[in-house]
Amino acid sequence: MAPWQEIAAERQAHRESTIEALANLPDPIKIPDFGDPSKLPLNVYKTCQYYLTPREIEITEASPVALLAQLARSTYTAVDVTRAFLKRAAIAQKLTNCTTELLPTLAIARAEELDAHLKTHKKPLGPLHGLPISIKEHLGLKGHDLNAGFCGWVGNIAFETADILKPLYDAGCVFYVRTTEPQTLMHLETSSNLYGVTVSGFNRNLSSGGSSGGEGALIGMRGSCLGVGTDIGGSIRSPAASNGVYGLRPTSYRLPMGSQSATMQGEEHIVPVVGPLSTHLPALSLFMSVAIGSKPWLSDPMLVPIPWREESYFPLNAITGRTKKIKIGVMKWDGVVMPHPPVLRAIGEVVKKLREWKEEFEIIEWKETQAARAWDIISALYFADGGKEERAAMAETSEPVLPLSEWILTQPKVPKPPGHTMNDLWGLTLERDDFRREFVARWNESGIDCLLCPVGPGVASRLGTAKYWGYTSFWNLVDYPAVVFPVGRVGEQDKGDWAYARGQGAGEKDKWNMGLWDPEYYKDAPISLQLVGRRFDDEKILEALNIIQGKIGLPFIDATQ
CATH class of the missing domain: 3.90.1300.10 (Amidase signature (AS) domain)
Structure with missing residues (x-):
């Protein structure tokens, strides 16, 4: 096996190549070179905005629910939205070190399919039609690296896509970027020998949280509006808090955990969970309703067969x-x-x-x-x-x-x-x-x-x-x-x-x-x-x-x- 330094250099080069690929799209997306990171301001949120068009800002800062309504009405095409988020994710990476790879070819092809479906059938494919969703790297994506933050695990390729991602894809979402995580997946920060340290875009002296810190930093910078993280000790909530976004740690055994990479697989003493992070609160319920609405307990007998409940716990009486x-x-x-x-x-x-x-x-x-x-x-x-x-x-x-x-x-x-x-x-x-x-x-x-x-x-x-x-x-x-x-x-x-x-x-x-x-x-x-x-x-x-x-x-x- 190659020395860890060579493995890390190869992974970082791969990541850079996925950003450079944006410039090779039929309609190129150009990403600025920010030079020496130490010369950047501590708060780089507005730095990110400076390199976006008004329309790209409008798209990437819309709430997921509003964005879905606009996609359904063809106000935006899925390709428009995917390109905007690819661009903003690439800029967020340059500023906070939050991604492991962009997926431009996969994402644009998927967006084109969704636009064709809407044009032909006059209705969205599903409740997440055209919505870009980011993914924490240790959740399997078929055909992609699955290293869980360890240099020695680079080269392990996912044979199938993680169970939690399948209902989201079936509901019409677009997977377009994968995000950083720490060595061992057991930090409340995000640092690894593979990719270095991920920081908060609001103060680059500070951590993005962990272990879903790439998700937190990316969503905080509005390079994503909805992402998937995991939590065994705070790994969704710490990044959400560190970046001023929303994050839900669900009860265990409500969402499927299959097809991801980590140590301690099979332990049942402290059960990890998968869950959403988002720029807006309603998207957390949307994520849960879609994932649980697929009845994942029919294929995973470990899950509790409780549907996502829409009734009010605190109802209002008109009088x-x-x-x-x-x-x-x-x-x-x-x-x-x-x-x-x-x-x-x-x-x-x-x-x-x-x-x-x-x-x-x-x-x-x-x-x-x-x-x-x-x-x-x-x-x-x-x-x-x-x-x-x-x-x-x-x-x-x-x-x-x-x-x-x-x-x-x-x-x-x-x-x-x-x-x-x-x-x-x-x-x-x-x-x-x-x-x-x-x-x-x-x-x-x-x-x-x-x-x-x-x-x-x-x-x-x-x-x-x-x-x-x-x-x-x-x-x-x-x-x-x-x-x-x-x-x-x-x-x-x-x-x-x-x-x-x-x-x-x-x-x-x-x-x-x-x-x-x-x-x-x-x-x-x-x-x-x-x-x-x-x-x-x-x-x-x-x-x-x-x-x-x-x-x-x-x-x-x-x-x-």
Whole structure:
């Protein structure tokens, strides 16, 4: 096998060739050369816009639902839309390092087929007709590389397309780009020896989140309006939060996970999920309704046969108003790591606005006391073999073990290599189940419909520092659905005399996180929060968030403005 450096160089050259291919289309798409990345501004969102035509901006910044309506009416052709997103994705790549390859030939051919279908049949192929959708790289796309972020796995070719992508394709979407992911797929940032570091387009000093960080950065830059990510500890929600977009971690066993590349295949102690990220909230429900509407449980017996439910959980009566208030628990911090000031400010502002709508919302304080225990359990369950598979994959080419890979692999108190005994694993699984029973009892006692909480210990992380997973991994442990949404961005109001920054921490993790805070360093970073519901209440939390947004006017400040 070639040295890892040669493999990485080949992959990067391949990626560049897919961008250069845009110039060879019958109607060429020219992509600017930005030169030395260090000379770019920290916030490159408007830099991206500068190289687009007004029509391309109009297309790529439309909501997916609005775009689909325009495609159905032939206001735009599928080719128009695909070309616009290919161009913006290529520019986003130059600015944030978020893609592994563009798919111009495949995408344009598909778009032409869809335009021909609409012209012939006078109706769209399906509910996603002509909509470009981006894909996290470790989800299989037939005939394409499937390396999961490991140099030694380059050359593994997908024999079939991932199960989650098939219903989307059948509904008429266009796959046009694949996005970056980290080594091991177990970072809340996105860095690998193959492609380097993916950054946030709103502040290039900061991470795009992970492990679906390529999706987050691309969608944040509006190089995609709807993408597919995966989540085992925060990998959809962290990138959504870091880039000011929406992301849903569904309940496990609602969407199919087949035909993707990763280590630990077959483990069932902490089940990964696949889910959507988007520029607009309604697209999350659209994605779920299409994917679940295909009845994936008929071919995957592991899935729960629950259709996507369209009925309202909080109906309106024309005379008396809302028939049931939305009871919202509010967790400002988890008792282990206090979030940075912008996150606390965002929670305070949202809660203040919610309290103004007394006829709609009831607010309940939630005090969390079990976050440290939750991390001990889930971190021990992540690597039942003591990290053997991850280290073996990296050893194939002697690629360096990146700092965040080493960090997560050494987090568990147990097991150390060679891993758990069977009895150890059974015992930890029972501990997980006990934790879940205790937690649902607390939830039931509170009577809440959903829980508002931070997504992380701050906004997008400084590069190399995403070492506290508690605000996302907690919900993987109990398997609760969670949706991330933008609230605002770091600005002048965060430069105040925060007593927090000088306070005594609750422990070493808290003190370390406090030491990272600097309002100037995080300037323009999106501020996001998370709404959580109990298992299989995916539809309920999306409806609740839709109502909340409508009443209090979220986001208060759009990161793109």
